[in-house]
Amino acid sequence: MTADDGVWLYSITTDSIGDAQLAGVTGVAGEPVRAVASAGLVAVVGTVSLSEFGQEPLQRNLEDLDWLAATARAHDAVVAAVLRHGPTVPLRLATLYLDDDRVRLLLDERQEEFGATLRRVTGRSEWGVKAYGDAKALAQNVKEEPSATGTAGKGTAYLLRRRAELSAQQDVERRAAGHADEIHSALRGHAVDGVRRQVTDPVLTGKRAWMIFNGTYLVDNSRVDDFAALVSALDTERPGITLDLTGPWPPYSFAGIDG
């Protein structure tokens, strides 16, 4: 390492994982990743150039979608590789230290927290569930307001029609919100933990479907089949709602110490 190098952190794991398990795994800069051990823990790290990953270039690069996508995928690939050998607590993208000594210091200082989080995620993985609503199907059972256009004037008729439309729209949104609440509470009951995330902008996904719910759950690996079956059941029993399951993910959303 030179003064122009930094240490990129991927994840924290137990000291049962070492360089032998990490052989052949490369990181965000294409660099071989390695284990930095202290206090019974291992930080999986890689040496990267500060000319690309230092503060200023990093800020700039994060605004470049291709760079961001490649870096996020490389980071995730390392975390996933570690996960194949043991429990792992992923670090948020772009956590960098200047040298290994300070990484060891971090492990020493936060030994208890990391240990507790590692125990919490052992034998578990994260699963994402999104629900999409079909507004037409959801509106089907909403009662039509009786038409009041018979005797009313043109302007009044327009206002009444507009009001009915708005109220129908609100009904559909209320229904969707109700489904979302019920889906979350059902899934939460089959998981160790679960959080609701913001629904993703449709522009982002390119999907025209209306996302009504975006949740992510920490599930015991032994109960994954049950969890997946529940997702299918929720999908089947709710006309107008489509569920989508992704995973297993490393426990990104459950790596928080209090999480």
Next chain:
Amino acid sequence: MVPGDDTRRIALVDLLDRVLGGGVVITGEITLSLADVDMVRISLRTLIASVSALVPDPVGPEPADD
């Protein structure tokens, strides 16, 4: 199976959501304001702009909002 563009894009959004919004937050020595939700939003806005510019909607424009 080769995932389609839609699938890949959704997977990327899912991934960014997790690696930028999840994971343990440690104040490294090279600290970004990434811990900030704001930074994540900025990155996602970049993504929106880039995705919209690069990948025209394959199914055509959204229906008019009448």
